[in-house]
Each structure stands twice: as C-alpha cells, then as structure tokens.
Amino acid sequence: MDKIVFLDRDGTINEEVEYLHRPSDLVILPGVSAALKRLKEQGFRLVVVTNQAGVARGYYSEADVDQLHQYMNRLLAEDGAEIDHFFYCPHHPVHGIGAYKKSCHCRKPDIGMFEMAENYFQVDKSHSYMVGDKLLDTEAGHKYGVSSVLVGTGYGKELYKGLTEEQKREAFDAYAKDMTAAAEWILQKEGA
Numbered sequence: 433m434d435k436i437v438f439l440d441r442d443g444t445i446n447e448e449v450e451y452l453h454r455p456s457d458l459v460i461l462p463g464v465s466a467a468l469k470r471l472k473e474q475g476f477r478l479v480v481v482t483n484q485a486g487v488a489r490g491y492y493s494e495a496d497v498d499q500l501h502q503y504m505n506r507l508l509a510e511d512g513a514e515i516d517h518f519f520y521c522p523h524h525p526v527h528g529i530g531a532y533k534k535s536c537h538c539r540k541p542d543i544g545m546f547e548m549a550e551n552y553f554q555v556d557k558s559h560s561y562m563v564g565d566k567l568l569d570t571e572a573g574h575k576y577g578v579s580s581v582l583v584g585t586g587y588g589k590e591l592y593k594g595l596t597e598e599q600k601r602e603a604f605d606a607y608a609k610d611m612t613a614a615a616e617w618i619l620q621k622e623g624a
C-alpha cells in the first residue's frame with residue numbers, strides 16, 4: 433500500500449500568483465523542498481491535486497500546465513523533492529469555454545483527482561493526507577477519507593483568521609503555518 437501526501441499546488445507548494453502559468457512566475461515557497469524531501473524519506477509518495485480553471489477560462493492551455501509542472505519538478509528534483517504525479521482539473525462549472533465549462537467530478541472540493549490517483553497508486557487512506565491553503569482542499573481530503581491540514585501560506589492565513597472555533601474543528605485536522613509545519617505534524621502523527 434502507498435502512503436500519500438496529496439498536495440494542493442498554488443499557495444501550498446508555490447507562491448499564489450493569480451492563474452499561474454508562466455515558468456518564470458513560479459516561486460517555490462521557503463522550506464517546501466526540504467519538507468517534501470523529508471516526507472519522501474519517510475516513505476510518502478507526493479501527489480499534486482490542483483484546480484486549474486485558468487484553462488477553462490481561456491487564460492492558458494493544458495500544454496502550459498504540463499510545461500509548468502515539468503519545470504516545477506525539475507526544480508524540486510534538484511532538492512530531492514520530486515512530485516510523483518500531478519493531477520489537475522482544467523474545468524469550471526460557470527466560467528468556461530466549450531467542453532471545459534462543466535460541473536465535473538475532478539474540481540476540488542470534489543474528489544475525482546484523488547480517485548484518478550488510484551490508477552497509479554494503492555492508496556492507504558489511513559496513512560495518507562491532504563495539505564492545502566483553502567477549505568475546498570481540506571474538504572476534498574475529508575470527502576475522500578484522509579486527514580487534512582490547512583496551511584497558513586497562500587490564502588490560508590487570512591482564511592484561518594476568519595473562521596469560528598467550530599469551523600476550525602470541523603474543516604481540518606490541523607492548521608500548520610507552512611509546509612514545514614505541516615510535514616512535522618504528519619510525521620509526528622505517523623510516529624516517524
């Protein structure tokens with residue numbers, strides 16, 4: 433069975449730039465490479481699940497998404513933090529051109545991308561996690577059946593400030609200020 437850390441992309445791995453698609457605009461957040469490397473060393477597979485409605489909106493193409501992911505992985509691989517698989521949702525239910533405008537099963541908070549991962553990995557849900565900077569990320573993780581961590585990078589910090597205590601209890605299993613703290617929480621939970 434595979435222990436997986438499902439990772440949101442924008443705001444979690446890299447700086448949130450509205451509809452990021454140019455490699456030259458990609459900035460990996462501080463500490464992310466080291467945190468991902470640690471998780472890999474402890475036997476986790478790393479799987480990105482990212483909403484890329486910029487495709488539906490006509491801002492960039494699927495080829496641009498693939499190219500960005502290849503570039504991102506070249507940078508991460510230099511630090512021993514290579515992503516094992518990228519999944520993206522190119523759709524949007526309202527803002528979309530042609531076939532991209534649809535209420536799909538892959539856009540988070542739905543779980544289609546997690547299910548697609550089952551074609552590549554034997555997901556051990558009891559030792560797998562979702563990390564992201566929006567509630568749609570943690571909701572997707574919960575819906576799929578894995579523990580979820582909200583990170584305080586990207587949109588996470590501001591979002592967290594506005595939540596009631598009840599929302600904090602229900603929406604995620606932990607709040608971590610960044611990917612370093614999220615990895616620490618995961619590894620402690622795993623007793624690593």
Ligand SMILES: O=P(O)(O)OC[C@@H](O)[C@H]1O[C@H](OP(=O)(O)O)[C@@H](O)[C@@H](O)[C@@H]1O
Nearest residue numbers: 440441442449450451452482483484485
């Ligand atoms: O890796 P993520 O965080 O799933 O990617 C989402 C962002 O690319 C994108 O999300 C939102 O766009 P949509 O509502 O899905 O159109 C906005 O917050 C954009 O500014 C983000 O870039």
Ligand SMILES: [Mg+2]
Nearest residue numbers: 440442443565
């Ligand atoms: Mg995000």
Ligand SMILES: [Zn+2]
Nearest residue numbers: 521523536538
């Ligand atoms: Zn989709």
